[in-house]
Amino acid sequence: MWTQHYDLHSHSTNSDGEHSVEFVAQLMKNSEVKYWSLTDHDTIAGWKNAYQSANDLGINFIPGVEITCERGLEPDELELKQRGRERASKSWHLLAYFPELKPDDEQAIRFAQWLKPLQDNRIPRMKQMVEKLAELGMPIDFSEVADKAGGSIGRPHLAQAMVDKGYVETKFEAFEKWIGDGLPAHVAQPKPSIAEAVSVVRECGGVTSLAHPLYYGIPPKQLGQYCKSVGIDSIEAFHRSHEDMYRFELWQICTQQGLKVSCGSDFHGQTYGQSPGKMATPVGQLCV
Ligand SMILES: [Zn+2]
Numbered sequence: 501m502w503t504q505h506y507d508l509h510s511h512s513t514n515s516d517g518e519h520s521v522e523f524v525a526q527l528m529k530n531s532e533v534k535y536w537s538l539t540d541h542d543t544i545a546g547w548k549n550a551y552q553s554a555n556d557l558g559i560n561f562i563p564g565v566e567i568t569c570e571r572g573l574e575p576d577e578l579e580l581k582q583r584g585r586e587r588a589s590k591s592w593h594l595l596a597y598f599p600e601l602k603p604d605d606e607q608a609i610r611f612a613q614w615l616k617p618l619q620d621n622r623i624p625r626m627k628q629m630v631e632k633l634a635e636l637g638m639p640i641d642f643s644e645v646a647d648k649a650g651g652s653i654g655r656p657h658l659a660q661a662m663v664d665k666g667y668v669e670t671k672f673e674a675f676e677k678w679i680g681d682g683l684p685a686h687v688a689q690p691k692p693s694i695a696e697a698v699s700v701v702r703e704c705g706g707v708t709s710l711a712h713p714l715y716y717g718i719p720p721k722q723l724g725q726y727c728k729s730v731g732i733d734s735i736e737a738f739h740r741s742h743e744d745m746y747r748f749e750l751w752q753i754c755t756q757q758g759l760k761v762s763c764g765s766d767f768h769g770q771t772y773g774q775s776p777g778k779m780a781t782p783v784g785q786l787c788v
């Protein structure tokens with residue numbers, strides 16, 4: 501049995517998404533999503549609005565967050581090549597879900613406190629990236645980047661500013677040439693280890709899923725073993741960027757390792773040509 505009623509990965513203007521929480525909720529509803537998670541980067545600022553919007557629309561909101569962590573394993577060159585990836589991302593993203601939590605619960609507040617330093621670093625880091633771009637002959641005012649960020653500032657806002665200035669044709673090009681991990685204008689962010697993030701999420705009553713493993717360059721079997729060993733509950737096998745074969749391989753590995761799965765459109769906005777929902781996922785193995 502399969503379902504398309506879940507979309508457990510989406511972003512709003514509280515991080516690097518384009519749309520308000522309310523609008524994302526409406527799009528989810530339009531796509532017939534019944535269980536929706538908002539997973540903004542390193543913040544739970546959108547939870548209250550999301551609860552309200554979901555309630556108004558008659559869908560279920562599952563509080564979530566996408567935590568930027570250090571790499572769990574070093575990438576395997578052969579695996580990257582086989583999946584057609586040029587390089588692996590420098591950070592791993594861990595999705596955390598708190599199906600039982602309300603925004604004012606003590607555990608939610610404790611979790612938000614743990615996230616705060618990860619958030620606070622975003623502005624100084626962005627200023628450093630702006631400086632690097634200036635040194636590279638692409639001056640941008642920090643305020644031009646900040647104006648594009650509704651909530652927490654991120655690289656997509658910088659990429660848009662670069663497009664507006666005519667330094668690159670597309671946001672994609674900005675990432676590929678300048679601001680992607682390890683590139684000339686990139687500045688790394690301080691990140692928790694996967695193990696630390698897993699333990700904090702557990703203490704606060706949540707479960708975890710490793711987001712979009714395609715970006716990490718780890719053979720599925722090794723990935724499954726790693727997740728099991730470090731206490732990650734599930735893998736986002738059904739991510740929008742994954743081809744069917746890869747989804748299937750990950751799903752099989754999860755089954756063998758006794759892990760759950762999760763599914764997500766990783767919706768950031770309509771100008772990326774994205775739409776939420778329509779994520780076919782096997783019933784009975786979902787992590788929430
Ligand atoms: Zn991510």
Ligand SMILES: [Zn+2]
Pocket residue numbers: 509510511566766
């Ligand atoms: Zn995401």
